[in-house]
Amino acid sequence: MASLLGGCQADEIEPSLVDGTQRAPMTSGDCMVGVYPSGDGELIIVTEGSEGFNYATSAGEIGQIADATAPARCAGPTLVNTDGIVLPRLQTTVTDTRFQSGDIELAGRLIQPPGAGPDTPVIVFAHGSEEEGWIGRARDPYQMVGRGITVFVYDKRGTGASGGTYSQNFPDLADDLVAASAEARRLLVDRHGRFGLVGLSQGGWIAPLASERADADFIGIGYGLVVDIREEDASQVELELREGGYSEEVPLGRELTDITARMVVSNYQDGLEEFAAFRDRYAGEPWLANLRGGYSGVLLNIPIAQLRDEGVPMFDRLNIDWSLDPVEVLRDVQTPQLWALAGADREAPIDTTLERLRGLRAEGSDITIYVFPETDHGMWEFAQADDGSREITRVTDGFYDLMADWARGDVTGTYGRATQR
Incomplete structure (x- = not known):
């Protein structure tokens, strides 16, 4: 520990x-x-x-x-x-910097714990889908620094002090992570130990895409998933139906998400008539009224003509690459991987992710898996009300210790209530 x-x-x-x-x-x-x-x-x-x-x-x-x-x-x-x-306050060494990723200038910060030297592990963080910078605002980097790990953190494009436009284009964000890794190495001048990438939530896509080009010794994924965006939407819809007491409507939920997946991939041209008919057929049904998913719930509230003519600007501006296959991405990763999953994750249900990670491991991928029970996305413990709503209480015990020990290359003992899978 x-x-x-x-x-x-x-x-x-x-x-x-x-x-x-x-x-x-x-x-x-x-x-x-x-x-x-x-x-x-x-x-x-x-x-x-x-x-x-x-x-x-x-x-x-x-x-x-x-x-x-x-x-x-x-x-x-x-x-x-x-x-x-x-x-x-802990006697850290803090170095603020600016660096280029293509034609975009990004803001970064290197934080070294006391006594950092040639054996100190380094983590470069790939954060999630939030639209705010991480420098000075995110607690996770400081949790690692407090555990003796050097951290490089940066404001991703379009957030905080960084330039560019906010995006959820994973290859572009992976390019930024590679550039951040190069900047961290430049500042450290090779005076460091193991060098790795940690991706949280959506960052679980970005770190694997960047790992080989960043020459990472390890990657760590916190509450990520091995499903594509369409599969994630479908999983969330199914979970919402089951938890809402609508298990019999799960096949209808799958029918809906099959249609909306075709819509988003085709820029809202394929499937519109089927979508309109589906929505009209089940209008007023309580199971449909409360669906959110990843994007299907948004589409349910937009007129068909608007979808055909304008799409969904709030999604289109994200420049999403719908072609990525997460299994193929991970199959190409040679770097040792840690996956720390939230057992009761509503945003990224873990069943398919677990199955695919085990399959990749059986093929020879170096994958270590820990599941933290009764935790939601973000590794949050929670209190659940009778209506199914959850109030987060704290980050579960052992998560940060596990990530720090993985960076050190010394994962031993127990980590809170987590079980290794």
């Missing part, structure tokens, strides 16, 4: 670095983004939020630092916990 760092002083970061990159303290108001060891082997992480600052603990609790239940308060370069004990 991973051991946590503790007892370090707040960092003193130099104001500049050669090659035009910058080093600067991360601060706003009375809070400073970073990792704060609590002295008892645990960590408190402070990141920027949409309103104020957020906290996360190494045990998985999250919230806003202004909450009455927060474990500490900001005090300039330190935190003060509820017992009045001052917690200095």
Whole structure:
């Protein structure tokens, strides 16, 4: 298991670095983004939020630092916990940089833990589908830094401080991840240990696409899936029907998603008449009214004429490549892979993913699988109400330790309630 760092002083970061990159303290108001060891082997992480600052603990609790239940308060370069004990910030080395991916300039940040050297593992993160930057805002990189891993994180195209237009074109995003990996290596000047990629959610597509070109020693996937976008939509619709008490309507859900898959691939030309007839036939049915899926629920609320003439601008702007086959992508990956899956994932149901990963492993792919039970997408534990709605409570125990140990090449012992498959 991973051991946590503790007892370090707040960092003193130099104001500049050669090659035009910058080093600067991360601060706003009375809070400073970073990792704060609590002295008892645990960590408190402070990141920027949409309103104020957020906290996360190494045990998985999250919230806003202004909450009455927060474990500490900001005090300039330190935190003060509820017992009045001052917690200095971990003495990390932070290097901000800008780099090119084709004709797009991206913003990146290298974060090195205390004592980082030639044996320290490195992770470059490929994040999910969110439309906001990760620099200073995402907790996952700091969870790794607090566990002794060097991290390179960047704002993906069209988000945060990066240029370009937001996209969900996986090959383009893989190009960005390859460029980020090259920038991380440039900044580290080969002074590092194992070098790997970690993809979370949608990043589980991006990391495998980039792994060989990035010359990764390993890749780690958190709550990803081995199904294409159309299959994901169909899986979500089926799960929604079953959990809503409409198991008998599952074949109708499959009929619907078969039609909508043809529509999106054909730019809303093939299947429109069948879609219109289906929607009219079951209009008013409660099982249809509440369907969301990945995109089918959106299509159900758009007039046929508008679909034919305009498509769905909110989808079209994403520049999706519908041709990718996830199994073929993974079949070409020679790099050792870790897949950490959420056992009760509603956004990315895992049954097909598990079956395909096992099939690839039987063919010779180097794949390690852990499943965390009773967790939803994002590795969230949750409380489920009688109506089926879920309220997230915390990131499940052991997930971050597993990812850090995988980066070290030393996955041993137990990780929360996870089981190896």
